[in-house]
Amino acid sequence: EVHLVESGGGLVQPGGSLRLSCAASGFTFSSFSMHWVRQAPGKGLEWVSYISSSSSIHSADSVRGRFTISRDNAKNSLYLQINSLRAEDTAMYYCARPLISSGWSGFGYWGQGTLVAVSS
Amino acid sequence: EIVLTQSPATLSLSPGERATLSCRASQSVSTSLAWYQQKPGQAPRLLIYDASNRATGIPARFSGSGSGTDFTLTISSLEPEDFAVYYCQQRSNWPPITFGQGTRLEIK
Numbered sequence: 293e294v295h296l297v298e299s300g301g302g303l304v305q306p307g308g309s310l311r312l313s314c315a316a317s318g319f320t321f322s323s324f325s326m327h328w329v330r331q332a333p334g335k336g337l338e339w340v341s342y343i344s345s346s347s348s349i350h351s352a353d354s355v356r357g358r359f360t361i362s363r364d365n366a367k368n369s370l371y372l373q374i375n376s377l378r379a380e381d382t383a384m385y386y387c388a389r390p391l392i393s394s395g396w397s398g399f400g401y402w403g404q405g406t407l408v409a410v411s412s
Numbered sequence: 413e414i415v416l417t418q419s420p421a422t423l424s425l426s427p428g429e430r431a432t433l434s435c436r437a438s439q440s441v442s443t444s445l446a447w448y449q450q451k452p453g454q455a456p457r458l459l460i461y462d463a464s465n466r467a468t469g470i471p472a473r474f475s476g477s478g479s480g481t482d483f484t485l486t487i488s489s490l491e492p493e494d495f496a497v498y499y500c501q502q503r504s505n506w507p508p509i510t511f512g513q514g515t516r517l518e519i520k
Contacts, residue, residue, distance in 0.1 A: 337514075398446030398448075
């Protein structure tokens with residue numbers, strides 16, 4: 293069974309940094325691209341960043357230059373380094389995996405999320 | 413960036429009724445469109461991918477249709493557990509991947 297478990301969220305001051313982690317199990321992690329998606333309180337879903345199985349990356353304009361996605365296939369783990377945090381980055385951060393390993397099939401698996409709150 | 417516009421924002425129906433949710437793209441996404449259901453305090457759940465393919469374990473009462481710029485999610489007969497927020501998502505011309513703003517399906 294596929295499991296994705298995020299961690300690393302918390303309360304941080306504006307301008308601060310956090311490193312989010314997503315521990316994956318139940319599938320061959322190295323074969324799948326992975327994504328981060330966030331959701332501000334009471335708001336909709338926003339795609340944040342993508343990393344391919346070979347570590348090519350894409351990020352949303354709103355986070356480019358501040359957020360860095362990475363992966364460690366040996367540890368079955370996905371990461372999101374978030375720097376220069378702003379109040380508008382306050383959100384639940386989810387890691388998500390495509391339903392299948394090739395092509396586009398939507399995000400078939402999601403973690404439970406980790407909450408990032410930015411406030412002084 | 414492709415903008416997805418969902419309508420209506422809120423849909424009030426009774427169990428047993430048919431629900432029709434719309435998602436319109438600002439430019440063609442072919443069939444690279446997915447639908448998600450999200451309940452309070454939970455992560456989204458994939459319902460439909462490639463516009464019309466049901467994901468694993470999704471009941472047959474959920475169906476998706478459309479291509480290009482106009483898409484529909486239909487729930488043929490609402491069950492109590494179907495009342496939630498629904499999002500569409502595209503990955504045709506990316507980055508970025510974009511989501512619609514959501515449709516809240518509430519009990520009438």
